[in-house]
Amino acid sequence: MKVYLFLFLIISGVLLVFNKSFFSLKNKYAITDSLKETKKNRAVIKGKEVIKLKEEKNDNEWRKILTPDQYKVLREKGTERPFSGEYWDNFENGIYKCAGCGEILFNSNTKFDAGCGWPSFYEAVDKSKIIENDDYSLGIQRVEVICKKCGGHLGHVFPDGPKPTGMRYCINSLSLKFERKGK
Numbered sequence: 765m766k767v768y769l770f771l772f773l774i775i776s777g778v779l780l781v782f783n784k785s786f787f788s789l790k791n792k793y794a795i796t797d798s799l800k801e802t803k804k805n806r807a808v809i810k811g812k813e814v815i816k817l818k819e820e821k822n823d824n825e826w827r828k829i830l831t832p833d834q835y836k837v838l839r840e841k842g843t844e845r846p847f848s849g850e851y852w853d854n855f856e857n858g859i860y861k862c863a864g865c866g867e868i869l870f871n872s873n874t875k876f877d878a879g880c881g882w883p884s885f886y887e888a889v890d891k892s893k894i895i896e897n898d899d900y901s902l903g904i905q906r907v908e909v910i911c912k913k914c915g916g917h918l919g920h921v922f923p924d925g926p927k928p929t930g931m932r933y934c935i936n937s938l939s940l941k942f943e944r945k946g947k
């Protein structure tokens with residue numbers, strides 16, 4: 765009888781250890797899943813197209829280099845309050861770079877006063893440097909503007925701009941970094 769009891773204890777012990785390692789294995793997978801999660805920052809899905817980003821930063825790295833407000837707009841697709849940003853009424857000559865990766869995105873000579881409280885441009889410096897993606901997040905169809913190098917959310921583009929393009933790129937100041945001409 766003592767032998768059976770001994771064997772029972774051994775088997776229970778083994779099962780317990782196995783269970784524990786099973787759970788820790790599960791945790792390992794959970795961590796791997798969250799790593800996969802951060803890789804979402806490295807591509808933009810446009811319809812069926814997967815556009816890989818040149819700037820390969822994960823979520824933690826973005827949190828380190830961006831201010832909390834910039835992070836909210838660029839990485840979480842937030843919107844700054846109108847008339848609150850640094851550049852809506854800036855009409856100096858210069859270029860506007862992506863605040864995330866430094867890519868040159870807009871030129872002051874295409875900036876106009878749309879009266880909406882956000883920096884507005886009638887075109888981007890180079891269309892191949894941005895991604896225009898359908899956005900249904902507010903229950904209406906809008907077109908989101910994204911930096912193609914880092915995947916940062918910039919703002920939206922609307923077809924109610926001035927000539928010559930008729931477009932209005934409505935961009936958050938927090939997504940931009942202005943550089944005065946001749947600097």
Ligand SMILES: [Zn+2]
Nearest residue numbers: 862865911914
């Ligand atoms: Zn960028």
